[in-house]
Amino acid sequence: MIDSSPNLTWVNVLIGLLFILFDSLLSLVLGLGIGGSLMVAAARCVLQLSIMGLILDKVFASNNIWGVIGIAVLLNLLGAFEATYNKAKRRFSNMFPLILASMLSGTIPISVLGTRFAMSQSPFWQPDQYIPILGMILGNAISSIGIALNSVHKEFSENRDKIETYLAFGASRFEACKPVGKEALKLALLPVTNQLSVIGLISIPGMMTGAIVGGKSVEQAARLQMIIMFMISASSALCVLLALFFSLTTLVDSRCRIRLDRLDSRKPVFYRYRDAAGEKTWKGIKRLRCWGRRESGTEEERRGLLNGNQD
Structure with a gap:
């Protein structure tokens, strides 16, 4: 029997990923709160199946x-x-x-x-x-x-x-x-x-x-x-x-x-x-943003003082 099945590429996988994106969009519109979990699960699916495919290919070949x-x-x-x-x-x-x-x-x-x-x-x-x-x-x-x-x-x-x-x-x-x-x-x-x-x-x-x-x-x-x-x-x-x-x-x-x-x-x-590492990272990012805003405000104050614009 001749194998007539198509040769699938990563482009086909990306097209299939659109169905997960549809689910995530539905979650966002309806406020289900599972969009992030769906994307993480999809990423795990791709990674796990890719690794398993490489391992099983060698095991099948070795017999x-x-x-x-x-x-x-x-x-x-x-x-x-x-x-x-x-x-x-x-x-x-x-x-x-x-x-x-x-x-x-x-x-x-x-x-x-x-x-x-x-x-x-x-x-x-x-x-x-x-x-x-x-x-x-x-x-x-x-x-x-x-x-x-x-x-x-x-x-x-x-x-x-x-x-x-x-x-x-x-x-x-x-x-x-x-x-x-x-x-x-x-x-x-x-x-x-x-x-x-x-x-x-x-x-x-x-x-x-x-x-x-x-x-x-x-x-x-x-x-x-x-x-x-x-x-x-x-x-x-x-x-x-x-x-x-x-x-x-x-x-x-x-x-x-x-x-x-x-x-x-x-x-x-x-x-x-x-979760603790993620929380610390997020707090660090927020501190950097706040520090950048304070620096920006200080520079504006300096410019106002130099131009003689005092209240």
């Missing part, structure tokens, strides 16, 4: 299992960072390593078993097959973990009396936290469930489109997408389940005490340093 393992670990590290510091509004103690352990335990086994047996891929680590699938699984796992943990942390911050009541009547920490965990798990899996419901009927997913463009028949591409969606569902559930276990056992200790001192609602420390 080396150690390169695939390195990319898999790197993607999980970045996913855990995103889930911990960008998706979660509040963070519990040792959240990053625990979320990383959850993601490694939930994504690697499912992706390996799925590609090897459900997709009949041999070897399972074929870079151009395994890495994109792992990336899709991780992307959905990040969103699901964020939804679940935000639900749990909000419940502990705003409705801790319910959990305390269970504990006061002699419930174990598992029994007291079970309703909170179940509700969080249901919320986390709702987007995946909705996606399964409408896929193929309303939306044509990206992996299926890519497979068709790559030369597979529509029937084969549809079956591939089914397998991937089932893998995403199982991996998201496993990642969220482990993340909830770590979160709940941290916030309710072995002596059945609620430990809100282990929950931090502040921005991550590096973001606080960034």
Whole structure:
């Protein structure tokens, strides 16, 4: 099959960026206050995809299992960072390593078993097959973990009396936290469930489109997408389940005490340093502007004195 797809350049990317500019303009007109966030997200998208493209191009060319393992670990590290510091509004103690352990335990086994047996891929680590699938699984796992943990942390911050009541009547920490965990798990899996419901009927997913463009028949591409969606569902559930276990056992200790001192609602420390540096820079710019105005006024006064124009 001859590849008839066009060769895209940075000009095409800039044309596509106009859609983000439209969103930013809409935000400005309606006063949504998200225009800056959209532009920053778009800049991150360009930078991250450019770097990832350079790395993956070399990994695909090498066809080396150690390169695939390195990319898999790197993607999980970045996913855990995103889930911990960008998706979660509040963070519990040792959240990053625990979320990383959850993601490694939930994504690697499912992706390996799925590609090897459900997709009949041999070897399972074929870079151009395994890495994109792992990336899709991780992307959905990040969103699901964020939804679940935000639900749990909000419940502990705003409705801790319910959990305390269970504990006061002699419930174990598992029994007291079970309703909170179940509700969080249901919320986390709702987007995946909705996606399964409408896929193929309303939306044509990206992996299926890519497979068709790559030369597979529509029937084969549809079956591939089914397998991937089932893998995403199982991996998201496993990642969220482990993340909830770590979160709940941290916030309710072995002596059945609620430990809100282990929950931090502040921005991550590096973001606080960034904001402080930005604030200092902005204050410095304002001082320079004020200093320039004072100097200008002094010069005008001197000229008035020299010309004999005194009040």
